[in-house]
Amino acid sequence: MNITKSTKNSRIGKTLMGITLSLSIAFSGSMLLASQPAYAAASNTSIADSVIATGKQYLGVRYQFGAPGGRTDVFDCSSFTQYVFKQNGINLPRSSRQQASVGTTVSKDQLQPGDLIFSDTNRDGVINHVGIYMGGGQVLHTYRVGIGVTISNFAGSTWDRTFVTARRVISGNGQAPVAPPTQPAANQPQPDQVTPVKKHKKSSTQWKESSRWQSENQQGEN
Numbered sequence: 001m002n003i004t005k006s007t008k009n010s011r012i013g014k015t016l017m018g019i020t021l022s023l024s025i026a027f028s029g030s031m032l033l034a035s036q037p038a039y040a041a042a043s044n045t046s047i048a049d050s051v052i053a054t055g056k057q058y059l060g061v062r063y064q065f066g067a068p069g070g071r072t073d074v075f076d077c078s079s080f081t082q083y084v085f086k087q088n089g090i091n092l093p094r095s096s097r098q099q100a101s102v103g104t105t106v107s108k109d110q111l112q113p114g115d116l117i118f119s120d121t122n123r124d125g126v127i128n129h130v131g132i133y134m135g136g137g138q139v140l141h142t143y144r145v146g147i148g149v150t151i152s153n154f155a156g157s158t159w160d161r162t163f164v165t166a167r168r169v170i171s172g173n174g175q176a177p178v179a180p181p182t183q184p185a186a187n188q189p190q191p192d193q194v195t196p197v198k199k200h201k202k203s204s205t206q207w208k209e210s211s212r213w214q215s216e217n218q219q220g221e222n
Contacts, residue, residue, distance in 0.1 A: 047088060047170050048114030055084040055132055055140045055149070062148040069094055075149060077130050080142045081116060084132065090169060096130040103169035108160075114170045117154065119162040127164050 064074035069082060078096040085092050092099050100118045111117070113135040118127045131141030134151065139159065142149040154160050 045113075047090075048112070051084055051088050051090075051114050051170070052132065052134055052140060054087050055080070056151075058084075058149045059151070060148055061142070063142050063145050075142045077142055080149060081130050081132060085169065092169065097127045099130055100127050100165055100167060103167035106166040106168045108163060108166065111166055112168070114168075116167045116169060117159060118164045118166065119159040120164050121158055121162050123162060129159060129162075131159060133166070 058072065058075070058080070061072065062074055063076065065076055067074045067076045067079045069079050071079070072083065075083070078092075078094060078099060081096075081099065082092045082094060092102065096118060099116060103116070106112070106115050111133045113133060115133040117131050117133050117139055119129040119131075120127055121129050129141070129143065131139040131152075131154075133154070134140050137153060137155050139152050139154045139157075140149075141152065141159075152159070
């Protein structure tokens with residue numbers, strides 16, 4: 001009788017141990033899976049913060065149309081973004097038009113810090129400006145001689161009104177989903193060359209805004 005009871009107790013004990021071990025393994029696995037997205041998000045955020053911090057180091061550096069890539073004493077809009085991202089391990093093409101073809105598309109209402117914002121300030125159907133979204137409705141970029149690298153409000157600005165697309169080049173693992181730079185076609189302007197404005201009808205308001213912008217900025221890479 002005692003032997004039978006002892007055997008039963010032993011079996012029950014082993015069963016309970018097995019259930020406890022299974023629950024422990026399942027709980028550990030779920031915790032591991034849950035932690036992975038959080039790690040990816042943290043990595044994404046840290047890279048974006050680093051990109052913005054790098055860019056802010058050059059506040060006030062003067063603007064120069066067609067500034068040579070790699071120089072830090074002068075920038076145009078796309079040489080600035082190219083340099084800042086490169087310092088954080090992300091390679092971008094040279095011109096704003098080329099940069100607008102890499103990464104993943106993001107809508108204006110889904111912008112996150114570190115996203116690239118592209119505009120067609122001349123309203124001629126050609127992207128000619130890029131800036132870095134900082135969050136809080138602000139953009140870090142460079143434009144116009146006399147202003148240079150600066151922080152601007154995005155909502156309601158020229159860049160907002162002439163917005164074309166936004167691109168996310170910082171992926172969840174902190175890397176850039178960047179395609180190889182494309183070479184411009186033979187009949188297309190080289191990066192940072194002046195792009196002639198196409199002739200087409202505009203409303204009086206569009207002419208006024210376009211004329212004001214062109215009087216303050218050189219065409220092409222702003």
